[in-house]
Amino acid sequence: MKQGQELSRGNPEGCEILLDITGMHCAGCVASVERALRSVPGVADAAVDLMTQQARVVAPPAEDTPLRLIEAVRSVGYQAQLREQITRTADGNALPSASGAAPEPENLLSPWERQARYAKERLRDSLFGLIGLGIVLAAMFALPASGMALALAVLGAGSVQLFVGGPIAWAALRQLRHGVIGMDALVALGTWTAFAAAFAETLFPGLSLHETMGIGHGGSGVSMYFSDSVMILSIISFGRYLESRVKVRASHAIRQLMDLAPPTALMRVEEDFRETPVEHIPKGAVVLVRVGEKIPLDGAIVQGTSDIDESWLTGEALPVPKRPGEGVLAGSINLTGPLQVEVVKPAGETALAQVVRLVRQVQSGKPRIGRLADRLVAWFVPVVAVIALTSLVIWGPVLGRWDTALNALVAVLVIACPCALGVATPAALMVAAGIGARRGILNKNAEVLETMGQVDVIVLDKTGTLTLGRPQLVETAVTRDAEPEDVLRWAAAAEQTSVHPLAASIVAEAGRRGISWKPAESTELLPGIGIRAFLDGREVLVGGDAVLPEGMSPTDAVALLHSPQDGGMRGAASLEGEIRVWVVAEGRLLGMLRFADVPAESSQEAVAMLRRRGLRIVMLTGDRREVAERIARQLEIEEVVAEVRPDDKFEVVRRLQREGHCVAMVGDGVNDAPALAAADVGIALGAGADIAKESADVVLIGRDLRAIPECLALSRNTMATIWENMFWALIYNAVLIPLAAGAAVPWTGFLIPAPAAAAAMALSDVSVVLNSLRLYRKPLA
DSSP states (O other): OOTTHHHHTTOTTSEEEEEEEESOOSHHHHHHHHHHHHTSTTOOEEEEETTTTEEEEEEOOOTTHHHHHHHHHHTTTOEEEEEEEEEEOTTOOEEOOOTTTSOOGGGSOOHHHHHHHHHHHHHHHHHHHHHHHHHHHHHHHTSOSSHHHHHHHHHHHHHHHHHTHHHHHHHHHHHHTTTOOOHHHHHHHHHHHHHHHHHHHHHSTTOOOSTTOSTTTTTOOOOHHHHHHHHHHHHHHHHHHHHHHHHHHHTHHHHHHHTSSOSEEEEEETTEEEEEEGGGOOTTOEEEEOTTOBOOSEEEEEEOOEEEEOHHHHOOOSOEEEOTTOEEOTTOEEOSSOEEEEEEEOTTSSHHHHHHHHHHHHHHOOOHHHHHHHHHHHHHHHHHHHHHHHHHHIIIIITOOHHHHHHHHHHHHHHOOHHHHHHHHHHHHHHHHHHHHHTTEEESSTHHHHHHTTOOEEEEEIIIIIBOSSOEEEEEEEOTTOOHHHHHHHHHHHHTTOOOHHHHHHHHHHHHTTOOOOOOSEEEEETTTEEEEEETTEEEEEESGGGSOTTOOHHHHHHTOBOTTTSSBOOGGGGTTSEEEEEEETTEEEEEEEEEOOBOTTHHHHHHHHHHTTOEEEEEOSSOHHHHHHHHHHHTOOEEEOSOOHHHHHHHHHHHHHTTOOEEEEEOSGGGHHHHHHSSEEEEETTSOHHHHHHOSEEESSSOTTHHHHHHHHHHHHHHHHHHHHHHHHHHHHHHHHHHTTTTHHHHOOOOOHHHHHHHHHHHHHHHHHHHHGGGGSOOO
16 A cells, blocks of 8 residues: 555544644754654554644544643643544544544634744744844943943843743753754754853953954943844744745645635524534534525535536536535535535535645655655754854864854854755645645645656546546437437437436437427337337337337448538448437437547647656556547547456556556546556546545546646646755755854854854745745646
8 A cells, every 4th residue: 555545545443633733943843743643552643744833643543542642742842732633433434523622613723823823923022122132232332331231231132032032942941851952942052152151241341252342342341242142033033933924825725725614604403594613513404505605514405506616626617507406515605596405524524624634634744855854854953063062162162262162153053954954845745735726636645746756657547537438429310301409309308217328418418409398208118229209199219229120220220321510421430439329210210319438628638738748648448449449549649458457457557667667547437446556646536436536646626637737747846846945955054054163264264143144044944935935836737
């Protein structure tokens, strides 16, 4: 089983738990939380997302599981709160959250609301820091050397250090108590070192630890380290504010998706409708949806007719007419008439909820490059600490340049940035998941984005994937004394009560053409032959070759027909691989209806787009070879494998893989499931069989095959962006950490000032997220 596949099937006889995590700032924090969660007995998998500050855990459905997970997170110095718990039975059905464990949704903030609140808090801190900096600078440059100037500087810098730096230091101490060293520890150590140096110079006026410090600055005698510590905290707070704002922007597409379903609905209670939270509406309840409102839950219309905007699911701009008995989906918009809808799937089980769950799954997943970043970050903070202490020792005790030693120590600690490495992958994945969801492309795990970019062979199922999967009336051929409309009218009247798929196509086509007919006076099913009906006292036979007049062969019958579509006579060869239905009245041939499974509207363009990308395209089908080759000719597909069973499809995929190809399989049926599971990337159509969707790595919500080349392009764009993010994050640290440690001082005298180091660190995080946002601008054509 491919990685992530078990999660995609809903973890039968288990549960998926979503936790909100508080206090994470870097990839080291993520690694610590993941280790803590995976250490809980019974946990099958745990994935933490730094961008959304959430953890997704697969664990046994025990009542105390959420509490044990929350305690594990707290044990490493972070806070956690239960967001969602979905328990599933052996048959994959979802059950409500365990008693007492489910949170009240109205008491929880969404991930982006928490990010927005965090951004406001950091903006407040940065503004407070600027006020403190103004006080310190006034004490340094506007006042003469006096106790007043020193007291004012201590007050300004100390207030900022306490109210802005204090929470950072407290978080670092809490994590250190549990053996975790993260970004907070580096920032706290750097800023408190600067503040301590300033305080030492204040207590001991003869001590000079800063090369630019002293009486020369306006004669105040205030230590420059006061301004350094305040500037570092202000810049870091403002950087975290910018980072949070950019993260909120990056989640825009996903926020739109999750906001599609309304929070409340009008549920029928006795003879009245009452506003009720959708989480409290059970299966079987009836809800009222007024004009202009969004449908709250998946259901079936029991009263009313309306046009429904389902564009969020299908991408189709035109509304779909709906009548009683037909299904509607949560998030769709009711456009023209009030509806009463019986709930079929409660909250958490709707198609929209499943889409959101898959998007979350991709966000919290890690491709191979993401796991590489995790391994780098595991060593990053200890290595930075060693570099900082080494630079302190070399410049201080060894060379006697304490001013350079302290500046190097503080600069290395604050310029080091595991955050950029940690955000490099999740930032790109968040944007990609949002783009994919908006275009109807749902990846079940993050690894598929990496694998998809390596695909060089696309294997396409025919029936229901390349074609519509049901017979379509493609031609009405008639004898010289009959009209096509009359032939279709008699056929529709005879077949109106039949449940045969061809009968449905005949009736639908007659209705589409605006042809009306009288109901048949009587009908009789002729097993294996067709149907006999009496219309206006005339016997009409509709069916296969057996209904032809006695002594007339199909070849003779074809010779009597002409087609208004081409104005010529039909040839027997043109009927090969197609279905023909004859219409005979009172023993006289009237015409023939020709049916075929035709290519879907988007198939030809999709195949052409794949061919332009240089991909090898293989059609794979269990249908007869002549039928498969006819479709292949229409779509200009050169390689066809026909008349194969499900296990043969599996072997075809395996053979291509043995030849060294990376194979993507596209299908929609039960018989495609083995091949979908075997392929490097399995792609299922959303309208297909459940087992096909369970076996696939990617689900296309609609039936538009043009989403396949878009999926390939999105994958390649995303992986390119992740590599760009990783490259710049690594280059940033590789270049600036040595400079901050003073590596260039012996040759150039250049040493990065500590405040400048803080600014560089803040900008590195923001630049990675901004680069990820460029995915919105990259074409998918």
